[in-house]
Every structure is written in structure tokens, then in C-alpha cells.
Amino acid sequence: MKLNKNITGIKTRFFYDKVDKEYKDLVDGKYGTLKLIPNKELLVCLGKKSELNNEKLRKLGSSIYNSLKDAEKSVIIKTPLKDEENYFLMEGLLLSTYEFNKYKSEKKKAKLIEFYLDYKNAEKDFKKLSIIVKNVFIVRDLINEPPSVINPKTFADIAKKLGKELKITVIGKKELEKKGAGGIIAVGQGARHEPRLLKLEYTPLKKKEHIAIVGKGVTFDSGGYNLKPTGYIEDMKMDMGGAATTLSIMLAASELKVKKNLIAYIPLVENMVSSTSYYPGDIIKMANGKTVEIANTDAEGRMILSDALFFAQKEKPELILDFATLTGAVITALGHNITAVVTNKDELYSDIFKVSKNTGEKVWQLPLYEEHEESVKGELADFKNLGWAKGAAGTITAAALLKQFVNDTPWMHFDIAGTAYSYENKDYFKKGGTGTMVRTVLEWINSK
Template sequence: MTQLKAAATSAADIEVDVLVVGLVAGDDAPELVGAAEVNSAFDDLAGTFQLLGNEGKASSVTFLPSQGNVAAKLILGVGLGKANDEGDFEAETLRRAAGEAVRASFGHATVAFALPGDTEAIATGALLGAYQAKTYKTDTDDIKLPPEAVTVLGADAATLTRVHGLAAGVFATRDWVNQPGNYLRPPSFADDIAHKSRAVGLEVDILDETALQEAGYGGILAVGMGSTEKPRLVKITYRAEGASKHVAFVGKGITFDTGGISLKPSQGMWDMKGDMGGAAAVCGAMLAIAEVKPNVNVTAWVALAENMPSGDAYRPGDVVTTYSGKTVEVLNTDAEGRMVLCDALWRAAEDSPDAIYDVATLTGGQVIALGARCAGVMGDEEETARIKRVGDSVGEMMWPMPIPEDIKKNMSSTIADVVQVARGMKRDGHMLQGGHFLSKFLPEGQAWAHIDIAGPSDGPDAYGYVPAGGSGIPVRTLVGLVEDFQS
């Protein structure tokens, strides 16, 4: 991982490959903000950037040789858009600008930031932008590496330590989401989670297929029946001495989703290697929590399975007895995520936590309703509002969604306690159907919210500090939720 450094030196004097300065969009021309000593070393630096096409538009980037005017070899002007009424820049604007600047600086060893404003936001965007996905290419000569070190002028060591801890969780999440399905199957994923979690002092317990059978985890077992690689349920525990609050996470970990007997179309099926994005985010959040050490007890339950078609696979029309004892009528084996989540949710609720948050790449309906970058949130009003507030504060878009009565009416079974999807496979409110189903697997009074990250978890295009591929969303929101209980 790129190393973050703090420095109190003048921006004009710091010896780095790339020095990043900020440009504000003006009425007629961009203006340089902060780093006055750098500006004074040049004759109209902002005007030069304008001649090169940079008008200060948010996240636009332009390189300029320093020509010895300052100690840095290159000056990178990054657009910040326009300041708010108080003359400040929103934290997310700074994160995205820093991320764009670092991604543009791949191939350079050292980068320094002389941007005005929130140094934690700048450091976060810079470090998250320095992520590089693992390659499986044998010829790597043309691959540009991220910077070895990023210096944030004016930052303090404690802030950078926190940012490093959060980034470690985000990077682990991205790594897991990006792994091919043949590299990451339920047993190997469970082992890797255990290895990484124990390395930072977390407690880990793994239930294999025998333990799942003995305890009656029928939902998880049903989904995993078709695969030769059997399912797992992983429990991760963070204990804070003297803590009075307890938060639980639940993550969907379908390491590859063919749809099972209800087979998906081949077009795009390759993206289903990322159907464990919820599990990856929950585990990444636990790694980050182990680093930032909030005074809240946290337990994570991660349900891992591979949804494959075979002679042993579960079928449409099956009735499955879940861990809760409730029976589920299966109409579509491709609605497998809710089957594994319902078992893990009920188990998490047995510990009576103050709140349960489940995270899943659950439905294509989320992407249709909210797009590729905004997660859908359902559940208790207080918890969905909390998630939106915390998500906004860290730059991860979350939007509360209702579960209307007409959705509920379409999801009743004549032969089981619960039907898995709407009668007749109606697609109306598909994301909301998933939330309603999950709500049936919580005892009355249990605070809960469901976060559908089908779109935000994994995308084809980089933006700001988010790379193409696994995004790491919503790791920072989950950590923020825990810290919200602490406060």
C-alpha cells in the first residue's frame, strides 16, 4: 500500500515528483487556491493551466513541468470546482480531486498535496485513489505503479494513521471483489477471511457444511447444494473493553452466481464473480474497525456459498426450512442471496445487538432504480436515516427506499411461511421485494436495515478515488455506523 506522510514544509520546497495544487473555477479564469508560495514562484500559474485547457472544473487534471521554479519536478493542477458560500470545499470534492490526482500520477514515485481544506478528506481520497488491482498478466512491463509515498501538507500523524486503517479495509474488500471465481470459492474465501482477521486481532469462527447441517442452516445449505465446494458461515468478533453497545453486520457471500437451476443468461454472467461484494464489504469493515478501535462491540456474520446447477442443486418449487424454523417456498433459485442472508440474519439477532445491518449485491432492481453508484437502503426508519446521514458524511451515496403494502401482498405463499419472490415472478419493485423478504427473518423489535449494493459494489469505470472493478463501498459507511453508536 502507498504510504501516507505528513509534512509542515513549504509546498515550494518539498522535493517530490509531483506537487498537486488546486484550481477553482472562476467567472473568467481559474484561480489557484492555497500554496501561495508556489503561485508566487511562477508568472501567472493559473493562466498557464487555463492555456492548457484546465478551467478549474471539479476533478480535471493537468500536468505542468516546474522548470526549477519549485523543488517538485512536476506541478499537477486539479480542479476543485467552486467553493461553497463560506469559501470552503466539500469533503467529497476534496476526496475526489485527490483521487483523480493520484490516479493521474501513477508511474511517479512521490506525490505531495498542497490543497486547502480538510486534510483527512485529502488523505483519504489520495490513498484510496492509489489502489491498483492485482493483475493476472504475465507481461507487466507496461503497467504503471501507484506512488510509493503521498505527502499531505498540514496533516497530522493521527489523522493519517486513521486513514491508513480505513484504507486497509477498503483495499481488502476491493481485492476480494476483483478475484476470479476459480480463485475464491467458499472454503478458500473463509480461510482468507480468517487469516486476515486474526492477523489484526479479531476472533474468527467458521461453520463448515457439517456444522451448518447440525445447526439447521437450511437456507445457506440449499444454495450451496449444487456446488462441489460446500458453503461456510463465518463469524468475526471485535470486542471493545467496557463497551455498552453492540452492532452486528451480515454479508452475502455468493462467490459465483450462475443462477443455479434458474440459470442466468451467459451474457454478463462473468460479472457474477463479484456477487460476494456484501461479504467482502462486511469483512473489510471489520478489518478497518480492528485498526480504528471504536468503543463498540461488533459481530459480523458472513454467509458463503456458490450457486451452481447440478443434480444436487435446489430447485424452483422446493420448500426450504431455514435456521429460524420458518419455511420458504422457492420460486427462483437465482434469488439465492436472500436465502443465505435469512439464516445469518436470524443467527445475528439471537445475540440481541443494538442494530443489525446486512449488506448484499442483492438485486438488479437496485441498479434500475438508483443507478450504479447509489445503494438502496430498506428497513427501520431510524436506521435507514442513520445510514444515509453517515453515508453522506463519507461520500458513499445511500438512499432510503419504502416497502409499500402492494409489494408485501404479492409475497405470500399458500404452502410455506414465506415465498421467496413475488408470485408470478413479478418484477415490480424487485429491490423492495428483497428487503421485504429479509424483514421476515428478524424478531419483533430488532433494529435493522438492509443495504443493496448491486450497482455500487463493482463497476467498469474509475471515478474520483474509486477504481474500475471493486469499489470498497460501503466499508467506510459501516465503520461510521459503528462510530455513530459510540458517540
């Protein structure tokens, strides 16, 4: 989508809840009502001014795009909104342009290819949003690709291709063995493609202080010997959503020239069933020397994350963020619209919560008490990779194991299992990968 102030095309007319007399037969003034008068103008209702917010404006931008994408080549949008409100309208419009049709024999393209949103900072905002949205779309693309296409090797290759401005180190299986990364090795040992750990560095500042970001990269999760059943296994190509999110945050930060040092760690594995897969009941020695008993091979994400978190904290970051499609329990707790956050520093959550209200990517903090940490203590090993029976507090007990590997480093865990994938076309999302948390984390890092 291009921004072009010199275009001619269909124009828009906006109304709050009171509609001009000549248009009352066409629209009612209620928020979200749109009416296209072919080859002339698009009528858009904002509803009550006092009830407008950032997310409503994003959704309205999405509605404008979806109303015109198959009908018009260009649109000129002039609103009664403030500049900062127009930003969110533009954001929703751009987020709605996503398509993933590379495997379709007939590729239908949108007719709408250019627009102009008429306000003071339009060109500046468009430049910034284009970078952010492009990287949100990278997450969506990576999640939507078939698991036969995205595996530990190809993900690493894509990261190197896209991350020309980053320092990228690929740590292979032999080096992981030397580093004692038992969690990563165990989960990946049954697969055709060997496990890897990516280290990505964006360090524009000379000082050593940095934020560490860790992303779970299970490019396909069969569950291992605790095999996932039909109805659950089909979408498990999306279990690398945390890795894709981490990669895109790093790519966008470098392109936006964020003034913050960032170092990311992405463990990449396939969790498969074979004669060499790890077993339920195995005891795995982790990179920090602690041991973990495998209560369930389908609780694999916390195994690879734990090693990566240990490597991250060794470099003494000021804080660690991790992103993972970690637990089905988070969907039971919060549904598909809210990302769970677990942290060892409550003030970190307060900051991210404020930013999320601005970006529309909802988050909610879950508690982490001593009882949760006790639940992952093992009898035959130091820890076990499941907490209480029957999945009780499953999202929290999974985070409780991760906490054992960050020591005292400030840390915030995002369980995106419910929000990384959309099961319907809605607003500015298409069915498939969402790219959730990229926009929120970029804004939050910029505010630090």
C-alpha cells in the same frame, strides 16, 4: 503510498476560480482543471469556493494522483484548504492507488510512491485513512479474484488469516444441518465446495450489547436451475460482495480499535447447477422453523441471508445491518451509484443518510409496506422466495422476506448490487470491486 514530510519533489499550486495572471494561459480556474509543468509543479484548480464539497475534494485528490502516478516519484501538496478539507483530498488520493494486476504477465507499477500533504493533522489522518483504505482494498481484491480462487473454503481461510484480532468460528455443513439452516444448505448443496457460516466477533467491551452485521457470501452465482444467461453470468463472482464488505468492516473496526462490540455472520455458498442442486418448487425449512417455497433458484441470496439473520437476532443485538448484492431490480431503480436501504426503523436510515453525505457513498431508502410483506406469503409454504410477478418492486419484496427473520430487532438492509462493482475506471474507482459502504459504516458505527 507513503507520507513523508522530508521529501523533495514536484510541488503543487492551487487556485480557486480566480487564477494568477502569470498562469492564465495554462489553467482557467474551473473546478478539476489540472496542468502539469514537468519537473516543476502541478497546477490545480478548485473552482468556486462556495461550490466545493467533500466529494469534489476526493475526486480532486484522485485527479492529482492520476496526473502524477506515471510521471513523478514524489509530490509535495500544500493547499489553501482547511484541515478537514485536506482530509478528503488525501482520502481521494489514497483510494486511487488501488491496482489489481497479479494475473498480468507484465505488471506496470506507478512511479509515484510518496507524498506529503502539508497540514496540521496530516500524519494522524494518514494513519487512520491507511487502515480504512487498506480494508476497502481487501473488498476490491476479494471481488476481483476469479471464482476458481474464491470459494466458501478459501474465503473462510482468508478471513482467518486476516482476522488475527477477531474471534472467528467456522460452522461447517454438518453443524449447519444440526442448526436447521435449510436455506444455506439448500443453496450450497449442488456445489463442489460445501457451504459454511462464518461467525466473527470483535468485543472490546465487557457488556453484552452489540451490533450484528450479516453479509451475503455467494462466491459464484450461476443462478442454479434458473440459470443466468450470457450477459449476466460473467460477473457473478462479485455476488460475495456483501460478505467481503462485512469482513472488511470487522477487520477495520478491530484495527481502528472501535469502541463498540460487533458480531458478524457470513453465510458462504456457491449456487451451482448439478444433480444435487435444489429445484424450483422445493420447499425449504429454515432455521427459524418457517418454510419457504422456491419460486426461483436465482433468488438464492435471500435464502442464505434469512438463516444468518435469524442466527444474528437470536443473540439479541441492539440492531442488525446486512449487506448483499441481492437484486438486479435495484439497478433499475437507482442505477450504479446509489445503494438502496430498507429498514424497519426509519430513524436508522436518517442517521446513515447523514453520514453517507459526508463519505460520498450515496444511499436512498426504499419503503417497506404490508403489501410488500403480503407478496412473499406462500400458498404451499409459509413464504416464497419471490414477490410479485415480473420483478415488480423486486428490491423491496426481497427485503420483505428478510424482515420475517429479524423479528422485532431494529434492522437495516443494504442492497449493494448496483454499487459493489464498477464497470469503468472513474475517479477513485477502478473497474471491478468498489468496497462501497465500508467507509460509511465505519464512520456511522463510530458515531453511535
